[in-house]
Amino acid sequence: MATMTSPAPVPGPQVPSPEPTSPDSRPHVVILGGGFAGLNAAKALRRAPVRVTLIDKRNFHLFQPLLYQVATASLSPSEIAYPIRSILHKQANTTVLLGEARRVDLERQEVVLTDDRIPFDYLIVATGTQSTYFGHDDWQQQAPGLKSIEEALTIRHKILYAFERAERETDPDRRRALLTFVIVGGGATGVELAGALAEISRQTLRQDFRNFNPADARILLVEGGPTLLGGYPDRLTGAAHRSLERLGVEVRTDTRVTGIEPGTVHLPDEDIAAETVLWAAGVTGQEIGQTLGQALVRGGRVAVEETLALPGHPNVYVAGDLAMSKDKRGKELPGVAQVAMQGGRRAAKNIVRTLNGNDPQPFHYFDKGNIATIGWNRAVAEIGPLQLSGFLAWAIWALIHIVFLIGYRSRITVALQWAWAYVSRGRGARLITGTPGHDVTEARVLTSDATAAD
Ligand SMILES: Cc1cc2nc3c(=O)[nH]c(=O)nc-3n(C[C@H](O)[C@H](O)[C@H](O)COP(=O)(O)OP(=O)(O)OC[C@H]3O[C@@H](n4cnc5c(N)ncnc54)[C@H](O)[C@@H]3O)c2cc1C
Numbered sequence: 001m002a003t004m005t006s007p008a009p010v011p012g013p014q015v016p017s018p019e020p021t022s023p024d025s026r027p028h029v030v031i032l033g034g035g036f037a038g039l040n041a042a043k044a045l046r047r048a049p050v051r052v053t054l055i056d057k058r059n060f061h062l063f064q065p066l067l068y069q070v071a072t073a074s075l076s077p078s079e080i081a082y083p084i085r086s087i088l089h090k091q092a093n094t095t096v097l098l099g100e101a102r103r104v105d106l107e108r109q110e111v112v113l114t115d116d117r118i119p120f121d122y123l124i125v126a127t128g129t130q131s132t133y134f135g136h137d138d139w140q141q142q143a144p145g146l147k148s149i150e151e152a153l154t155i156r157h158k159i160l161y162a163f164e165r166a167e168r169e170t171d172p173d174r175r176r177a178l179l180t181f182v183i184v185g186g187g188a189t190g191v192e193l194a195g196a197l198a199e200i201s202r203q204t205l206r207q208d209f210r211n212f213n214p215a216d217a218r219i220l221l222v223e224g225g226p227t228l229l230g231g232y233p234d235r236l237t238g239a240a241h242r243s244l245e246r247l248g249v250e251v252r253t254d255t256r257v258t259g260i261e262p263g264t265v266h267l268p269d270e271d272i273a274a275e276t277v278l279w280a281a282g283v284t285g286q287e288i289g290q291t292l293g294q295a296l297v298r299g300g301r302v303a304v305e306e307t308l309a310l311p312g313h314p315n316v317y318v319a320g321d322l323a324m325s326k327d328k329r330g331k332e333l334p335g336v337a338q339v340a341m342q343g344g345r346r347a348a349k350n351i352v353r354t355l356n357g358n359d360p361q362p363f364h365y366f367d368k369g370n371i372a373t374i375g376w377n378r379a380v381a382e383i384g385p386l387q388l389s390g391f392l393a394w395a396i397w398a399l400i401h402i403v404f405l406i407g408y409r410s411r412i413t414v415a416l417q418w419a420w421a422y423v424s425r426g427r428g429a430r431l432i433t434g435t436p437g438h439d440v441t442e443a444r445v446l447t448s449d450a451t452a453a454d
Pocket of ligand 1: 032033034035036037038055056057058060061062063064065066067068099100101102126127128129146147188189286288319320321322335336337338340371
């Protein structure tokens with residue numbers, strides 16, 4: 001068992017100025033997860049008199065808001081994923097470990113990894129969420145979710161491969177099924193996927209096939225609730241709905257999928273022959289939340305105190321999507337990047353406050369707004385009292401995403417890709433690689449610098 005005074009050797013560049021640590025008496029803060037919450041927590045501790053260990057099961061931070069662009073062949077994985085070690089390499093008090101946490105042992109104050117135990121004085125759990133199929137786990141095989149690079153590549157493969165197979169298919173019914181795409185879930189991810197798929201079929205692939213017209217592809221967006229983009233103002237949900245319909249997407253609200261099997265999606269009033277089904281309907285907290293000694297609340301999340309501390313455990317914080325936190329009026333905060341970033345920072349600051357003998361402060365979320373895109377030049381945005389739709393909303397969306405991407409290289413390459421795509425309506429990452437769910441491996445993606453190939 002490695003201890004934190006002699007961590008297991010991890011490949012990669014070393015921390016530049018090793019801290020004098022033998023023995024190291026500084027309090028040890030362990031952060032689980034290098035997503036938006038974990039990373040911001042770590043950065044907020046850079047000058048604190050603590051030693052920080054950030055543990056993630058992946059060696060990269062993933063910019064999930066742009067995953068759908070990898071899934072729809074606009075961007076390559078390396079443009080939205082960045083090695084955590086590189087992000088924190090200048091932070092001398094922080095060690096990054098690659099490892100998967102299985103549970104938290106609150107009694108012994110240790111994080112239990114698959115192959116190790118890491119003791120902590122303070123802990124921030126920020127492991128995020130995963131797709132949930134609401135008790136129908138068998139649907140996962142047919143309808144991949146969009147939470148990881150592997151899933152994005154699987155989706156990309158499914159979409160592009162369906163068009164390829166349609167070119168060879170002579171049976172009209174089979175071809176129709178190949179050109180039918182069903183997206184389950186009309187939140188931001190579902191809306192973005194549907195808009196992008198419509199543009200792929202109506203614009204990008206317009207001249208690429210001889211035996212069928214890609215514009216005949218049927219794209220259905222199925223939402224169980226009464227509107228798309230639940231939580232947005234009515235004016236914007238209506239605008240999103242109309243924009244999608246103008247792009248040729250069939251939108252079905254108040255419709256719950258009752259079954260998914262190979263080649264068929266069952267709706268209450270119709271069975272749809274569809275080879276490609278994509279899941280954007282729900283997420284639930286990562287399993288580690290179940291080991292924190294609390295009954296989980298809606299969405300498999302962990303209810304936290306207003307300071308983000310775990311009830312009864314003032315040295316353990318939960319931040320980001322895994323935490324169920326509320327605003328001043330008692331309304332649940334959404335699982336979005338801003339909540340995660342601000343929550344991670346609040347948890348870190350509360351640890352510092354406690355070390356300085358001060359009381360931790362409540363988490364007050366500053367809502368900077370919500371934006372969802374619908375294709376290349378439309379979006380809906382709610383920013384304070386402003387409700388925008390159309391090109392201006394899209395321009396703001398593009399700017400924000402460029403600014404928040406990590407690394408200058410990503411910012412420049414993504415900006416260039418978008419500028420080119422905007423004028424050409426093309427999609428630069430249209431290569432079919434691997435077999436869905438099999439040989440599209442994380443290792444391949446991460447060792448490749450060739451953006452086009454991945
Ligand atoms: C497709 C998609 C589109 C989105 N679009 C938007 C958007 O437009 N705007 C917006 O604000 N938000 C958006 N979101 C939501 C946003 O990405 C999340 O709110 C945010 O990522 C949450 O941050 P987090 O740090 O809590 O979790 P994550 O970012 O998910 O990070 C969790 C980290 O924990 C690691 N981890 C998980 N389990 C373990 C374990 N057992 N051991 C070790 N490490 C572990 C993971 O590898 C990951 O790095 C989108 C999400 C998705 C999936």
